[in-house]
Amino acid sequence: MLAQNDREKFDALLQPILDSAYRVALRMTRNSDDAWDLVHEAVLNAFRGFGHFESGTNFKAWFFKILTNTYIRKKSKHRPESVSLDVSENPELFLFANTKHTDAPGEDPAQAVIDKIDEEKVSAAIENLPDEYRMACALYLLEDLSYQEIADILNIPIGTVRSRIHRGRNLLQRSLWESIVGDEAEVRS
Amino acid sequence: MSQPNAFDCEEAFRHLGDFLDRELTAEELKMVEEHLLICETCARQFHFEEELLACLKSKARLAKIPEGFRESILKALDKAEQA
Numbered sequence: 147m148l149a150q151n152d153r154e155k156f157d158a159l160l161q162p163i164l165d166s167a168y169r170v171a172l173r174m175t176r177n178s179d180d181a182w183d184l185v186h187e188a189v190l191n192a193f194r195g196f197g198h199f200e201s202g203t204n205f206k207a208w209f210f211k212i213l214t215n216t217y218i219r220k221k222s223k224h225r226p227e228s229v230s231l232d233v234s235e236n237p238e239l240f241l242f243a244n245t246k247h248t249d250a251p252g253e254d255p256a257q258a259v260i261d262k263i264d265e266e267k268v269s270a271a272i273e274n275l276p277d278e279y280r281m282a283c284a285l286y287l288l289e290d291l292s293y294q295e296i297a298d299i300l301n302i303p304i305g306t307v308r309s310r311i312h313r314g315r316n317l318l319q320r321s322l323w324e325s326i327v328g329d330e331a332e333v334r335s
Numbered sequence: 336m337s338q339p340n341a342f343d344c345e346e347a348f349r350h351l352g353d354f355l356d357r358e359l360t361a362e363e364l365k366m367v368e369e370h371l372l373i374c375e376t377c378a379r380q381f382h383f384e385e386e387l388l389a390c391l392k393s394k395a396r397l398a399k400i401p402e403g404f405r406e407s408i409l410k411a412l413d414k415a416e417q418a
Contacts, residue, residue, distance in 0.1 A: 153416055157409070164405055169398050178401060189408050190415050242383045256383045260390050268394040286356075287395045293358055312352040318391065 156196050159205040160189065166288060167213060173284035174217050176273045184220065188213040210289075211299045214281060221277070240319040262326050271321035275314055282310040283318070341369040347377050354381065355388050 167188070171181035192199075192212045199208055245255040275283060285296045293311070297304040342350070347370040353359045354367050371378040 153412070157412070160408075161405075164408060165400050168400055168404060169396065172398050173395070182401060182404065182407075185404075186408060186411050190411060193412055193415055239380055239384070241387060242380055245383075256379075257386070260383075260386055263387075263390055263394065265394045265397045268391055269398070272395065284395075287392050290392075293356065308352070308358070311356065315352070315355075315388075319387075 152196055153193075156193055160192070160209070163206050163209060167209065169288050170210065170284050171213065171217070173272050173288065174214070174281055176280075184213070184217055187220070188216040191216055206289075207291075207295055207299060210285065211301070214285075214299055217281075240316060241323055244323055259326065262329070263322055267322055267325045270325060271318045274321045275317055279310050279314040279317060282307055283314040286311050286314075341373065342366045343370070344374060344377055347371070347374070347381075351381065351384060355384055 164185070167185050168181055171184040171188075172178060175181045175184055188209070192209050195212070199205065241259060242256060245259045272280060272283060272287070281300060282296055285291050285299060291299070293304050293307045296311075297307045300307065347367050350359060350363055350367050354364070359367065367381075371381055
């Protein structure tokens, strides 16, 4: 049973992280309605379990753990998603290696490639990641968390976090490159 | 006292991911930075990866929060508190 002033304490801890919780949920679920529902459900789960939160510890990490657990549980009720990218064949520095093949003008083709990356391309690239990579990368890109903090939230070994983030980054680069090349082809045609 | 030799390109590249994620030990970081001072090719690649990561992080954080989201959460909490 929660004490009367627990609601105030809970609100004070929750309010500063609500926007980032929604953004992480949006990257995980890839859908604004599902992100809305996920955060609502996670908040209620956290509120009901607030008695287990140790005062003075990291509320954000505690809440994000509940958010990801809620997501995993909800997802397991639905059929598995299809993976749209091949994880095994993604060399590092993919974008950098390809900058010379772009239509980018000017003296700095690498910077010109970065300038072509907009919010829409980044969202699409994150959405294309396989689920387990997307969860680690969402926490990593949106929250500046350390490997250890992400490992604690996702309840996986730190080496797995490192590998998902490194591979996820390579997958993101390939996906971004494909959308840049797609735009350039459209302009040319 | 003997100083460790600076990384070569291959060793520096192997530490690229952890370098970007600020997960290197102080000694590893020093070795990478020393290599970047003497190798223009790696310095250019590392700089590109840093710029790209900063771009990804900033763009990923632009997603708009739906109108009424905060109010709806607080309302759901009010309801849960009364239940």
